[in-house]
Amino acid sequence: MRILGIDTSSKNFSLGLFKDGRAYSYNLETGAKLSGLILEAITETVNSTGCKIGEIDYFACGLGPGSFTGIRIGVSVIKALSWSLRKPSFGFSSLDVIARNMAFSDGYIAVVTDAKRGLVYHGLYRIKDHSCLRVGKLKLANIDSILSGIKHKCIFTGDAISFYKEKILNSRKCSALADKDMWYPKGHNIINLCLERVKKPFKEDLNPIYLYPENCQVKRVNVS
Known part of the structure; x- marks a missing residue:
């Protein structure tokens, strides 16, 4: 194949x-x-x-x-x-492809990518036993709305980190930030x-x- x-x-x-x-x-x-x-x-x-x-x-x-x-x-x-x-x-x-970059981890993954116009594309995923499942629908919203909607500690990945790093870290929703090559x-x-x-x-x-x-x-x- x-x-x-x-x-x-x-x-x-x-x-x-x-x-x-x-x-x-x-x-x-x-x-x-x-x-x-x-x-x-x-x-x-x-x-x-x-x-x-x-x-x-x-x-x-x-x-x-x-x-x-x-x-x-x-x-x-x-x-x-x-x-x-x-x-x-x-x-x-x-976003599903990006989330797979973190399949070696365990727990929740928040993918946030820059959508321009002050907005972010977002997908939430659960990693368990190297299996990656999306939780809920993909979203387009501002970073404050995305962060307020997340109910679990997450590892964040995606290029929106470069714009909203401080907000993400200060939100108490972030357990870690992925390295840039995982974005x-x-x-x-x-x-x-x-x-x-x-x-x-x-x-x-x-x-x-x-x-x-x-x-x-x-x-x-x-x-x-």
Whole structure:
């Protein structure tokens, strides 16, 4: 079984490749250069393992929330590969992927990522015996509202820490802050989620998760 999964919801481009029982992980900070790098990175990574893109059995993508533009680029690429090669595809919340970075711990994990406009994307997770389960729905709110809604001591991870570190620490809801390299999706965790998904029936779903109201999302404008 061979799986290719990507996440483009943040400033980091994450790619995971599973081949012959081995997972390969590729993580690169791209910023605004993503569109010019993604296809090249996919091709080079796949080729470096001795695999061909046409040999991939499943495709997967992080669906956000996060960068509107980044999510659309990633979803479009995976949809195109899946459709052209007639292979199944599926998606995951990017916050679920980030939470998996902390699967070595135990207890509650609060993922908080920057949503701009003074807001935060948030997901709450419970880690037990290396199993990561989301508790409740994903949220978009200001950091004060997020913190007031958390009922347990949590390990916090996600890039919103860089903006709200003091508030998080002073909230008494924080047992620890994750290291910065744990704030973003990782390629190997995309693969881990994929391996769990393919073991049971699934519905192909690559609908982006924005959380913002539709009238706040970036839209393409046709100019005649």
